[in-house]
Structures are given as structure tokens and as C-alpha cells.
Amino acid sequence: MAKVKMTGRILSQEKIATEIYSMWIEAAEIVKEAKPGQFISVYCRDNSRILPRPISICEIDREKGALRIVYRVAGKGTDEFSRMKAGEDLDVMGPLGNGFPMEVVKGKKVFLMGGGIGVPPMVQTAKEADADVTVIAGYRNSEIFLKEELSENSSLVVATEDGSVGTKGNVMDAIRENALEAEVIFACGPTPMLRAIKNYAEENSILCYISMEEKMACGIGACLACVCKSKEKDSHSHVHNKRICKDGPVFLSTEVEL
Amino acid sequence: MAKVKMTGRILSQEKIATEIYSMWIEAAEIVKEAKPGQFISVYCRDNSRILPRPISICEIDREKGALRIVYRVAGKGTDEFSRMKAGEDLDVMGPLGNGFPMEVVKGKKVFLMGGGIGVPPMVQTAKEADADVTVIAGYRNSEIFLKEELSENSSLVVATEDGSVGTKGNVMDAIRENALEAEVIFACGPTPMLRAIKNYAEENSILCYISMEEKMACGIGACLACVCKSKEKDSHSHVHNKRICKDGPVFLSTEVEL
Amino acid sequence: MNMKVNLAGVELKNPVMTASGTFGSGAEYSEFVDLNKLGAVVTKGVAHVPWSGNDTPRIAEIHSGMMNAIGLQNPGIDVFCERDIPYLQQFDTKVIVNVCGHAPEEYLAVVERLAEEPIDMMEINISCPNVNANFLAFGQDPRHVEELTAQIKKIAKQPVIMKLTPNVTDIAEIARAAEAGGADGVSLINTLTGMKIDVKRRTFALANKTGGVSGPCVKPIAVRMVYQVAQAVKIPIIGMGGIQNAEDALEFIMAGATAVSVGTANFTNPYATVEIIEGLERYMKENGVEDIRELIGIVK
């Protein structure tokens, strides 16, 4: 697996919900190797911002050599991205991280659970999963972005905090309300959601993989900025720390502490 | 005279010679008060560059409330400017400095001498001078930018370093070659040129004003970054330092040391 | 909603002041901002006689900041008292006079001259090279700081703020020395000493070789030092170093500063001071903060 940093070309930029943008980037060398659940590092143009922003791969178009990111404007870097236009250049590095273990879901009943800005990686994951896929996606309100894309490759179950669409509440409420069952779970979203899913999976002996987040500098495992606490000693530093950017971002739920 | 910092709008951006760009900026509030020989501070968008760039006012369109700057790409800031496009916003402050004393040339024979990127301010100065104006402009080579504009309002004499157009040599060579004479000189350009002009003017008892350059921070006389040595004690600090941004950039040649 | 703070016995209408040397004595910036709105104007350093400063270039831009080696050019205390103090008296703001010198006698001459002047406070710049101590700055040696502070306090008629240099191993030790000498407050940080080399011309970017680094690039160091000093002394702190907006000002206040000074940001935005005051008001409204003093040192 070769990682590269390269200058990509923005193919499209679209606002798809309040503060949520979708961008397609032509970056053939990255796409060649990219897998669902991996992420890329996106570089700012403004020289005062020296660290790249980690953003999940939402969708892959292998023919065009393009990938899609869907991101929330959370601060100055993502704000800068949101002002960029189709046709412009954008520096990106990838593919980064391990991605979801697609082999384990083969022929199984699987939940892809995404909360908020954790929903996007489920698009490509649903596309590539050779399984009986239910996407359970949690949103704040009726702006349920990526609905079409997710429906195409899965049965989609929605939860909204304000109850405007689907189950009122979070993704766990949606499972309960619809009495859903699965053999494997892949999840991405805010820490409280991941914690709830981890507990649920462990109580019900469901194989569960969660995608984690932490502030990053190098994005490739060299700087040790982005660790999470792990059950076992990690092979890199022989302490109880896994590197989210390199050993993750996807971990077996029983492997890590939240 | 009220100075403002405001968001101007780029009306046009044009490359007019190697590394030389011309930009018209709509900035009505600044234009209202602007005079020939004054300058503006142009702000970078890149947040790592916190100081504005001082650039002379080349031309003024009072009807449109627009002003023109002509600048050389000398570093990162001017490089950034050169990539900007018509329709975009640009932060500018002005009008700054004293400008040329237009009243002293009334009805007189006057030389407006500009060297290289010191030529641009002579455009508006020639336009507004109620005098018998000869512009003596020095360039590196045959790329004699602003030729039309200068010819319109003056008899234009050109010197080029490589001799491709007009006198081979500098503006002083052009004076000698053409046996030109004047009662007043306004000059802007590199320090060696200004030094030669100052000496020439003093030897020939010609009233001479020169426009000076120095690195600037505030641009309005507060920080004391941009001083030049003056003959008399300055009224501000009571030492022998004049502030180029506030007391200048135009000084009586006998007033300052070069 | 209260924006007033008490700084060493002087009530400021809000905690936003100017940083010495970046705002002159206010006249130039009065074309952009209403000086009546400011908590205080801190004037450019003034010495007992005129100083003509360094050769040019005196400044250089650096990543997210600048370096300056103005060399404390100033007209001397006599012109200052005749011209700048009356000018500032016109406005409903506090006047803090920044004082510099090469030796204790020089500082004391200025402080004495200021005794009967209608100023609210003085800020003593102890980053000046100390001619009696091998040209290290006064502010780099706690014994000199305590001694100079005590000498100044003996003759000063207004509250005395000691302005600390960040070019030290232990800023808390220096602040404690100022407090021990009787200072009414400390302000920090002055500039960090830097150097830029022009590799094309193979020479220094500044005529003076070194210069003082200021602007956003120094902010994390400044916030750290303000926090450290807040844990070390009881006297109030004026925080500064790279403040560009209300959020930056809040960092310093939450770290323990009673007031803040805005310097280099004036060059990037001449309206910066007033916009910061407005931004603080907005933050207080949005977050239900009744009194800005609640925020001082809230992060521990």
C-alpha cells in the first residue's frame, strides 16, 4: 500500500446541508489504493495553518480516479475548504489508515452505523460490502444528507435528534425501535455514540469495529499525536497506546478504551 | 484628510510586462481623498503575512471611485496579489502619505522622473500637473509599460538599460542625451537613481522632490519603522528621522539623506 | 453587563489597551478608532532625552508575525509631557506612559518628571539593555528587577507596572521579583529576541542584526507565561502578545490577565482594538457572562 501526497483537482463542491459540504476530488494515485473507512489528509492553502485535516473517504469513483469527501465546517481549515471551487487544485495525502475489514462481513448481516459527520464513510462501505447491509444513520434534524447514496446500497434506517425523520433519538434508539439485529457492526461517529455501540455489541456478543478520531499531525504513525488507549500493549511503542492514524482509525471495539 | 481601511473590489487584473501587473480597485472612500504620489497599503489574504504592502497610486478614476496600482512581483505578498482575479475582494488602506506638492509645479517646466517600478506614480502626477510636463522614464528593457498613459499627458522620454528603446542607460543619461532642462523635478525609483537626481538637482539649483521607500508596518506614522535620515530635527521625535509613510514618501531632496 | 476592571487601583472602562510602541501616543490611530472607547492608551516608550533609534531596515515580516528593532526612538520626556500628555487628556480613556532607560538613573529621571503629570499609570520597559550589567536586559535578572522596581516605587506618584521580557528561563521568578520590589502590576510579554537572515544578500534582514518578535506567532508563549505568572503573584497582570481578536483576548483573560494590550494587530487592522472590545461584549452576551471579571483566571 503506497501512500502519496499529491495535488488533486476539485471536480465539484456542493453544500448538501447546513454547514455540510460535499467535494469530489480527482486524485488517481490515491484512489488506486483506497478502501472504505480510510481517510485522507487535506492541506490548507493558508500558510498559517500548517497541519493537514484528516477527512474520511466518503465515496470512490475508481473509473474517474476520483474520491468524495463530505465534511462539516468545524473551524478555520474546513471553512477554507468550503470556499474552494471546482477546477481548483487541492493538496491531499492518502490513502491513510486501515479502513473497515471488508472480509469479515462477507455474507453476514451487518449494521453500518454512522452519527452526524460519521455517516459519510458508510457510503463507500455500503457500496463495497458483500453482505446484507443495514445502514443506521443518525442526524440532528431533517437534513438527512447522503440519503440517496445510502439507500442505493443498503436498507437505510434513520434516527434524528429532533424526531423529524425516522426514529426520534440516536442510532441506538433506532435499533431498539425497529428491533434490528446484526452479526457485525461497523460504526463511526461521536464518542458517546461509539461508547453506546461498543457496550451494546459486547453485551450481545456482536463483532464490532469502530472508527475513532483524535487530533493528528503526521497522519502516518510517526509522531504519536493521535493515540487511544488500548487493552493490549501496542506493537509500536509497547505501551497501551494505539495510533489512530496508522493502527486505526478502525479498531475492534474490544481492543480499545473509549 | 481621512484615511480608511476598507474592502475594495478588484475591477481588473492584467499582466503588463514580465513580473509587472496592473490592477484597478474600486475603493471609493479612498479615491475621494487620493492625490498623486500617495500610496495605499494592500493586505494579504494569507494569514501568515500580517503586514500590508505599500503600493503607490498609479492612476485615479474619480468617477468610478477606482484606483490603479502597478506592481512588480517582488516576493510572496505581491505574488499573492498577482493571482487575484477581477470580481474578488481586496483589503486596502489609504490614502497614505503626503503625495507630490502639485501646487509648486503650476505653470512650470517639470520633469517627472521614474525608474522601474517608480514609474507608475508618474501617471496620475502627469495627469494632474498643471505644468509643462516631461516624463523621463527608465526601464530595464523594451518592456516599457505605461507608455500610452504617460504619453497622453506629457512628452515622454525613455531610457532603457539595454538600449532597446530611447537612451541607453538611465534617466540621468536621458537628460544629458536630450539636453533637457526643468525648473522642478519629481522623482521616484531606486535609491541610486534618487541619489543621482538629488545631486544633479542640487548642483543645478533645481527644486527637487523625491519619493522614498522603506519597510513599513503601520503605514500611518505610529510605529517608527520607516524612517529616513533628515537634515533638520523632525517635529515628531525631535531627532533627525522623518517617517516616510507619514512625513513622506515625498521629500524635498535637500531635506533628507540618501 | 460589566466590562470594567480594576487595574492596580485604576478603573478601566474595559480591559482593552494598546501595546506600547505600536500606537504612538494615539494621534495617528485616532483617524481609525475613537480613543474614548479604549480601556487605556499605553504610549510609546519615552526616555529622559530624545533617542534616535536604530538604522533601517527596522522591521521584517516573519511567519505570522514581525520583528522590530526600532531602537526606542522617542522625543524625550520633555516634548512628551508638553505635547503627548495634553493630547491624550482630551479623551475619556486612561493614560499609561511606557518608560525606558539604559541605567536606573535614566528611568528615575523620567519617573520623577512624570510625578506631577496627569497620567494614570506607568509601565516600565525593563527589556532595555542594561549598560551597567553587560548589556543584558534589566528584566533578565531578578535582582535587578527587584532593585529597579523598589527604586522607582520610592519616587513614583502613580501605580507602577513592570513590563517583563519573555527572554528568560523562569518568568515566574522575575514576576515575583517585581512584586517583591513593590510593583503594582506586571505586563507581559515584551518581544522575543529573533533574527532573520536574507540568504540572497547574505546579510541580516535588520540593520540591528536581531529584533523583537511579536504578533500571532508568539501568542502561545505569551499565554503560557501569563498563566505561569498568574499562579506566582497576587498583583494584576496585563497580558499581551499576538492578540488579534476577542477570542485571543479571552485566552489571556482566562489565563489570568486583568487587562490586555493589542500591539502588532493594529498594523494588520487599524480597527483591531475597538473590534476586540465589541467582540468581548458579544461573547459575554452570548455566554451569559454578567461581569468580565468572572473570567479572569477562570482556566486553572
Add this chain to the structure above:
Amino acid sequence: MNMKVNLAGVELKNPVMTASGTFGSGAEYSEFVDLNKLGAVVTKGVAHVPWSGNDTPRIAEIHSGMMNAIGLQNPGIDVFCERDIPYLQQFDTKVIVNVCGHAPEEYLAVVERLAEEPIDMMEINISCPNVNANFLAFGQDPRHVEELTAQIKKIAKQPVIMKLTPNVTDIAEIARAAEAGGADGVSLINTLTGMKIDVKRRTFALANKTGGVSGPCVKPIAVRMVYQVAQAVKIPIIGMGGIQNAEDALEFIMAGATAVSVGTANFTNPYATVEIIEGLERYMKENGVEDIRELIGIVK
């Protein structure tokens, strides 16, 4: 055209090295750059036993730079010798091992363990908090620096570089102490201590409260310190702090550095090290510089 430099008796093919802690032991960046091209790889700090480092968040972005409080997470010297040294032995580059510890015994344990290892040099990180001296860093006290250097030199089999912290009043004094203790060279600067406050959450941006500032924002301070140290000692200097490109590297070399280390820039551009080497070559060609050693300390 010669790019080789002699660093404390070790010949580097060019003066460009990596900065400790930003490049791991090279494996991760080997996907981007050919390690054979580098003057040397300086490894992440290693202690006598594994250290698990600080809580997260461990980093924060700041204007033109970053802060880190990794807390020197490392697998300990045993794993390091078994795994990382053999890995680096595969490449035609020099290996410099960065060493950390909380007390002299801890440093000495690592140095002793390295004695028979095929490494070229060691760099001693004396910015670690000194548990025996009230948690100030070793590097902040010249006596501790001289003593620790002398102790290490007694048992070290390879050249010893002392890596200095910039959080001091007088960096030249510290460098002279290292030289007096027998150091074969000094490297500087390590990170400046900073703090960032998250005003929305009213807490520190880093779990550790403070962190080390690095990146372009520290460059002017680093260049100044390298220049100062170059005037103060005869041993060679490794310069670092905010180097992003060849021009930055040249600033350090012209200020007096024999070699340079590239740290934070790797995060902005994983190809940075190799691009800097290429840029230095280009500069030499364009300016008719036959031997890069001509440029060392050329600006005075």
C-alpha cells in the same frame, strides 16, 4: 560541488537530517522519501524503559506552527535496539539516537546500552523535566548541563550532541556549559513552552496544559539562538526550528549551523527533507558555491 559536512567527526553526505520525534525511526516516512538520501536520521527520544506519554489531545495547531505534548512515548531502549537500529542499518545514512530521561541514571542507562550498538552518534534531549531539580529541565541550568554532559561523555562510545532547550535566559551560557562538559556538538532548538486555551470549552487545548511550540513560528528565535551559540562555542551546531525549505535551511547554515534538522515541516510536506536537499543543491549551483561548508557561519 561538495555537500558533505563533518559533524563531530562523522561525515554526513549532506547537512540535512530529521528532527527527533517528528520522523519516528524513519519507517513511516520511508514510504515518501528515500532514507538513503538523508544526511542522517535522528530517531524519536528513547528512554531506559517504555514511556506511555501524555493523555490526548497531545497536539494543537497554532499560527504558523503547532504545540505538542506527546510526553516522550517510546518503547524503551531494548525494543529500540532490537527493532529500530537494525531497520535503520539497512540504509546508507547516519543514525543519530535521541536519548531522554528524568534523572542522570536514566540517561546513563540508555547511553551505556547504546555503547556497542552500530549507531553514529547520540543526541541527548536535556529538555526533559529533571526530577532531581524540582522539575525544571536539565537544560535550563548550566551546572546540570555541564555535569550531565561530563557523566555521559565518560561512558559514551559515540560522539555526544547535547540538545538545548530555548526556554532559557542565555542560550550561549548553556552551550558553553555543554562544551565545558565535553560535548562533541550541540543541537538547537528544542520546542518553546506554550499554552493554548480553548475559550469555548474554557479549558486547555492540550491535556497536559502546556506543550512545546514548533514550526515556522519559532524560526526567528531559533536562528538567533544558533547565531548566538555559534559566536560562543567551537563545537559544531545542528540547527533546527521551523525549517520548511532550502532557504530556511540556509538561514541556519549561514548563522553557523553545520547541519540542520527538519521537524514539523514533515507534517506539512512528507517530502520536505529531500526537497530541501535538492533546494540546497540548486542554490549552490545558481550561486557558484563549490562547497557547502563555505556557507557555514558566513553571516556575521
